[in-house]
Amino acid sequence: MTILTDPPKESFRLSMLLNDTRYRSLTFQVIAAIALAFSILYLANNLARNLADQGLSISFAFLGAPAGYDINQRLIEYTSQSTNLRAAFVGILNTLLVAFLACVTATIFGVLAGVLRLSKNWLVAKIMAFYVEIFRNIPVLIWIIIIFTIMTAVLPGPRAFRGDDATASMFLGVSAFTNRGIYIPGPYFTRGFGAAELGAVWDWVLVLGLLVASFFGARAVNARATRIQEATGIRPATLTTNLAIWFGPLIVVALALGLTFEIPELKGFNFKGGIKVGGPLIAIWFALSIYTGAFIAENVRAGILAVSKGQTEAAAALGIRPGRIMSLVILPQALRVIIPPLISNYLNITKNSSLAILVGYADVTATLGGITLNQTGRAIECVLLLMLFYLVISLLISGIINIYNNSVKLKER
Amino acid sequence: MSDTHSQSVAFVRTEDVPPAPPPANATGPVKWIKDNLFATPANSVLTVIALLVIYMVLSGTLPWVFNGIWDSPSLAVCREMLNGESGACFAVLTERWNQLLFGFKYPSDLYWRPALAFALLFVAAAPVLFFDLPRKILIFTGLYPFIAYYLIWGGSIFTPLLALAGFVAGGYVYQRFVKGSFAVGFFGAIAAAVLVWTIGGFIIPSSEITEGAMQSVQSRDLGGFMLNMMLGVTCVSLSLPIGIALALGRQSSMPIIKYICVVFIEFIRGVPLITLLFVASVMLSYFFPPEATVDLFLRVVIMITIFSAAYIAEVVRGGLAALPKGQYEAADSLGLDYTQAMRLIILPQALKISIPGIVNVSVGLFKDTTLVSVISMFDMVGMIRGPILASTEWNGVYWELFAFAALLFFIVCYGISQYSQWLERRLATDHK
Numbered sequence: 085m086t087i088l089t090d091p092p093k094e095s096f097r098l099s100m101l102l103n104d105t106r107y108r109s110l111t112f113q114v115i116a117a118i119a120l121a122f123s124i125l126y127l128a129n130n131l132a133r134n135l136a137d138q139g140l141s142i143s144f145a146f147l148g149a150p151a152g153y154d155i156n157q158r159l160i161e162y163t164s165q166s167t168n169l170r171a172a173f174v175g176i177l178n179t180l181l182v183a184f185l186a187c188v189t190a191t192i193f194g195v196l197a198g199v200l201r202l203s204k205n206w207l208v209a210k211i212m213a214f215y216v217e218i219f220r221n222i223p224v225l226i227w228i229i230i231i232f233t234i235m236t237a238v239l240p241g242p243r244a245f246r247g248d249d250a251t252a253s254m255f256l257g258v259s260a261f262t263n264r265g266i267y268i269p270g271p272y273f274t275r276g277f278g279a280a281e282l283g284a285v286w287d288w289v290l291v292l293g294l295l296v297a298s299f300f301g302a303r304a305v306n307a308r309a310t311r312i313q314e315a316t317g318i319r320p321a322t323l324t325t326n327l328a329i330w331f332g333p334l335i336v337v338a339l340a341l342g343l344t345f346e347i348p349e350l351k352g353f354n355f356k357g358g359i360k361v362g363g364p365l366i367a368i369w370f371a372l373s374i375y376t377g378a379f380i381a382e383n384v385r386a387g388i389l390a391v392s393k394g395q396t397e398a399a400a401a402l403g404i405r406p407g408r409i410m411s412l413v414i415l416p417q418a419l420r421v422i423i424p425p426l427i428s429n430y431l432n433i434t435k436n437s438s439l440a441i442l443v444g445y446a447d448v449t450a451t452l453g454g455i456t457l458n459q460t461g462r463a464i465e466c467v468l469l470l471m472l473f474y475l476v477i478s479l480l481i482s483g484i485i486n487i488y489n490n491s492v493k494l495k496e497r
Numbered sequence: 498m499s500d501t502h503s504q505s506v507a508f509v510r511t512e513d514v515p516p517a518p519p520p521a522n523a524t525g526p527v528k529w530i531k532d533n534l535f536a537t538p539a540n541s542v543l544t545v546i547a548l549l550v551i552y553m554v555l556s557g558t559l560p561w562v563f564n565g566i567w568d569s570p571s572l573a574v575c576r577e578m579l580n581g582e583s584g585a586c587f588a589v590l591t592e593r594w595n596q597l598l599f600g601f602k603y604p605s606d607l608y609w610r611p612a613l614a615f616a617l618l619f620v621a622a623a624p625v626l627f628f629d630l631p632r633k634i635l636i637f638t639g640l641y642p643f644i645a646y647y648l649i650w651g652g653s654i655f656t657p658l659l660a661l662a663g664f665v666a667g668g669y670v671y672q673r674f675v676k677g678s679f680a681v682g683f684f685g686a687i688a689a690a691v692l693v694w695t696i697g698g699f700i701i702p703s704s705e706i707t708e709g710a711m712q713s714v715q716s717r718d719l720g721g722f723m724l725n726m727m728l729g730v731t732c733v734s735l736s737l738p739i740g741i742a743l744a745l746g747r748q749s750s751m752p753i754i755k756y757i758c759v760v761f762i763e764f765i766r767g768v769p770l771i772t773l774l775f776v777a778s779v780m781l782s783y784f785f786p787p788e789a790t791v792d793l794f795l796r797v798v799i800m801i802t803i804f805s806a807a808y809i810a811e812v813v814r815g816g817l818a819a820l821p822k823g824q825y826e827a828a829d830s831l832g833l834d835y836t837q838a839m840r841l842i843i844l845p846q847a848l849k850i851s852i853p854g855i856v857n858v859s860v861g862l863f864k865d866t867t868l869v870s871v872i873s874m875f876d877m878v879g880m881i882r883g884p885i886l887a888s889t890e891w892n893g894v895y896w897e898l899f900a901f902a903a904l905l906f907f908i909v910c911y912g913i914s915q916y917s918q919w920l921e922r923r924l925a926t927d928h929k
Contacts, residue, residue, distance in 0.1 A: 113753040120757060127784045134783045205540050206533035207547045221910035222903045223864035225878055230903075233895045435769035442871060453775055463779035470775070471768045478767035 146460040147172070153455050155446045157362050168456050175451035176473060182369055182447065183434040189373035190433060191426070194380025201385050212381070219378035224436055227375050232367035232443040239263045242354050258347050260355050266366060267348035270359040274342035287341060294333050301329045364445035368437060376433050380426060387422035388414065420492050424485050431481045435474060448473055561585050565897075571890035589891050590901055597901070600720015600875050601884050607651070607712060611723050614648040617641060618730065626916065649727070652713035659697040663690040679836035716794035720875035722905060728876075729863040732801040736862075737855070739802065740809025741848075745839065747810065748817050758810070765807035770865050773800040778872040797869055805862045812854030816847035849924050856917035860910045867906075877902050 101111045135141060147169040154164050159177045162170055201212035219227070242262050245254065254260045260267040273287045305325050313319040348358035391414050399413040400406075438449040449470060457466040521527060535541045564584030568591065569575040575586035590597070599608055621641035624634040643657035667690035675682030719727065746758035765773075777796040785791050820843060828838035848855075870879030881898045885891055 109751045113751045205543050208543050221907045223867045225867045438769040438771045467775050475767040
């Protein structure tokens with residue numbers, strides 16, 4: 085009979101720090117922490133010495149000083165007398181604007197190309213494959229420059245629209261594509277709450293409120309239709325009711341407030357009136373859209389292919405019509421695969437919008453990291469703030485991805 | 498024979514009826530066209546639209562390309578030769594060929610050196626990319642970085658030789674001690690290399706720098722597509738080991754190491770590359786000792802490397818997470834320690850899974866090397882936007898240059914992605 089005994093208790097020896105798995109991880113972590121602390125100290129020391137040598141210091145006081153430069157593209161009030169901080173905010177808003185616009189259009193391009201690449205039509209599928217490969221394999225920087233060149237070097241100047249021998253004409257008579265930007269008709273209200281700036285804002289708030297109300301109204305109608313369908317098996321027609329809910333109030337309000345469009349006109353050397361979309365904005369917006377659209381197309385295609393064919397066949401065996409197979413069976417499962425990379429593509433758009441500096445679009449990289457940095461010489465502060473802004477955006481977006489992933493995770497029991 | 502007789506004889510077929518040809522619209526190109534292009538009315542409309550689009554694109558570009566002028570000293574002369582017809586001035590490519598490839602400051606009598614380095618790159622990369630080649634070429638791959646450095650920058654031959662000697666010493670120490678413990682081998686190797694470099698720095702006097710020296714070229718004189726290639730190749734090869742180490746660190750059970758890696762990766766992935774390039778151009782020099790002068794090229798390499806290392810780390814982490822837990826447990830039950838388990842069991846499988854992701858990151862990185870033109874380095878895009886378009890001869894010639902740049906990048910990136918698909922098929926060991 086054998087007796088199991090505990091292994092003999094060893095006394096602690098120094099070599100156990102490296103050879104005994106109980107202590108080894110602790111040793112490594114202590115070494116890593118010390119190494120990290122030392123390298124940070126070393127870098128901080130170098131920084132302090134360098135700053136002392138050049139007589140500089142870290143200070144964020146420059147943010148309160150007047151910026152002293154103009155920004156063409158701005159969403160909020162800004163003059164060259166405004167502070168650097170306000171210039172940075174103008175830049176942040178511009179970044180968010182172009183990122184938002186590009187996300188919307190990139191999704192449209194991507195979904196179209198992704199679905200068409202799976203088309204049974206050989207020619208269309210090949211064209212879409214061509215589009216995807218071309219745009220994925222050429223740097224976005226080159227696309228931005230190409231589209232910017234089209235905007236500035238190919239489109240006619242406002243001068244070409246003038247006179248009897250005009251070489252260019254307005255598109256459908258209402259929009260002008262010039263090398264200074266694209267001019268489109270701008271809506272405004274003739275009988276609004278007031279001609280003042282503030283009155284116009286209230287008009288748009290009303291329109292927005294109506295849209296939100298219509299959204300909830302349409303949802304209520306659909307929910308009622310679903311209830312009836314579940315009770316009786318017959319779904320009442322909701323299309324006309326929905327259309328009425330969406331467009332009825334809008335049309336009434338538009339008529340009541342006297343909605344008209346201001347058409348851009350050639351006055352002097354330039355177009356006046358309407359809405360002007362600047363060339364740099366178009367360049368960065370369109371380039372990011374088609375470039376990222378190619379990536380989204382691949383995600384969409386992968387997502388649709390990821391749904392196994394058995395699902396389609398099972399749905400068909402249950403007698404579901406092809407259109408509803410797509411919307412009820414394939415898409416809900418494909419979206420689970422499509423949406424996380426889609427959101428990370430949105431993140432890429434936001435980060436790539438920093439290339440706007442190349443074409444002179446005043447995003448946050450161009451204002452805070454460009455002109456402000458060069459004028460004040462506060463390189464460290466500016467770059468740190470710039471990184472902080474992008475970091476916050478990225479963490480927000482990856483937080484959204486995590487929440488979404490948790491909500492659609494397969495509930496395994 | 499009479500008619501009646503013939504009717505009374507039973508008919509017996511002795512041979513098969515020859516197969517009738519299928520109907521014309523159920524075979525061959527006609528059927529293919531019917532099925533793939535005109536299956537339904539909507540499909541037919543799509544086909545017609547697609548054909549129209551193709552026609553419009555081709556009718557615009559083909560005459561432009563085939564009418565192209567390849568020999569002319571300036572845009573004005575070229576326009577004159579075209580005489581109002583549509584046509585490209587490819588002459589800008591032939592005239593500025595060397596500038597596009599090597600930048601405008603690289604000494605023109607030395608162009609053979611980077612060209613030779615580029616050609617040797619294929620020899621060095623071949624055994625890494627294709628396993629069937631003799632393993633002995635790998636020795637050349639190991640020597641290549643030093644040869645390429647010497648060819649491109651020139652200067653004293655002792656600099657690359659000393660660097661090489663350090664690596665050889667480190668490799669020897671590693672081979673010697675790795676059997677006992679990986680940590681001893683690894684850190685011993687680093688110590689040995691540093692020792693050799695320090696001693697070598699004393700022995701080789703800097704005054705004798707002319708011996709065995711080729712004409713030296715400054716980093717700031719590099720440019721053109723060469724700069725893109727150099728940044729791409731260097732940063733991808735450096736970021737692979739760093740990325741793998743970061744991924745292992747992030748999967749580690751040691752909290753301090755794990756959080757160092759998590760914070761590093763998330764920080765780098767959260768900011769655009771352009772801000773990191775700003776760091777390289779305006780901020781990084783504050784963090785070096787005041788007496789050190791680190792040139793811009795090296796600073797950019799550092800920043801791009803840590804940028805792509807963070808992305809590669811995430812890809813490799815995905816590969817590590819995708820391995821079944823049984824693999825880790827099997828390695829443990831065989832009695833392998835951590836480094837053995839990682840080297841022999843886990844990483845080979847995890848890296849195989851991550852190949853598509855790693856290639857994606859590499860292609861993305863290669864495309865992103867064009868961003869250095871923003872911090873006024875004259876890479877290919879920088880050359881086009883700067884010196885070439887600003888010159889009086891070629892001011893206004895856009896499409897030929899952009900098309901050329903796009904074509905070069907497309908060839909490289911598409912080639913890499915095709916290679917990765919081949920590699921995936923090649924490494925597939927599962928049953929299909």
